[in-house]
Amino acid sequence: MASRLPLLVLLATTCCCAIASDPSLLQDFCVADKMSQVSVNGFTCKDAKEVVAEDFFFSGLHVAANTSNKQGSAVTAANVMQIPGLNTMGVSMVRIDYAPKGQNPPHTHPRATEILAVLEGSLYVGFVTSNPDNTLISKVLNKGDVFVFPKGLLHFQYNYGTENAIALAALSSQNPGVITIANTVFGSEPSISDGILAKAFQVDKKTVNCIQAQF
Known part of the structure; x- marks a missing residue:
């Protein structure tokens, strides 16, 4: 078992790397069917017979x-x-x-x-x-x-x-x-607590409230 450990670690690392990207193609193309009600990581494929340029x-x-x-x-x-x-x-x-x-x-x-x-x-x-x-x-x-x-x-x-x-x-x-930092931190709905942001940015709550008002 000990002799197989390096191989198992390598396989585990390879698997992690393989899934850390967009889904891979298993056919020529998979045109997104935006009308489909099926929820997947991405879009389901449109019928190939309906694909156009x-x-x-x-x-x-x-x-x-x-x-x-x-x-x-x-x-x-x-x-x-x-x-x-x-x-x-x-x-x-x-x-x-x-x-x-x-x-x-x-x-x-x-x-x-x-x-x-x-x-x-x-x-x-x-x-x-x-x-x-x-x-x-x-x-x-x-x-x-x-x-x-x-x-x-x-x-x-x-x-x-x-x-x-x-x-x-x-x-x-x-x-x-895209995660725009300022919008995410100061413009979230509902707002992040001004106490949390004041402590995170080392400013007072009044300053946080003033910035949040811009968003």
Whole structure:
């Protein structure tokens, strides 16, 4: 039994790694059937006889989004919700538009690594490593530059220039999800107790209430 222990550990590790991603394809494709009432981790497959080219198509990443909001940025997604054919494929894309001084605020993607390419302008980008180090790894990107944000880590992009910036990003999930830190912490419904947040951020409750009012 002792001689088999290393093999068992290896198999267990392999299994854990294998399930820590989007569902794998077992056929040519599994176009999402969004009308199905069956609840699964993802979407059930549309009848292959009903699959059409439009299931694999999306047009819109060439269009600049409206950045006239508090953050000065806008994300145009091309994931399984827009392209049913991405179901089980484990990939998606987004276009991000930034106004001058606009930012894609600190956030995480719980299900995806992101690789971002700057198409126009310049961006200051970075991510923070996990506890206990919390090290900021950051860089200024110019047109044509590429940067990777590891799966699940907090990251951001900021347009420090005087012109609009555009980036295109690919993500390793059909539905990567996004958790915007400020919205999640201060804008939850119902609200997280101001006492809990005051202690967590080492400020008084009045400050917490003031921030929560912004959301």
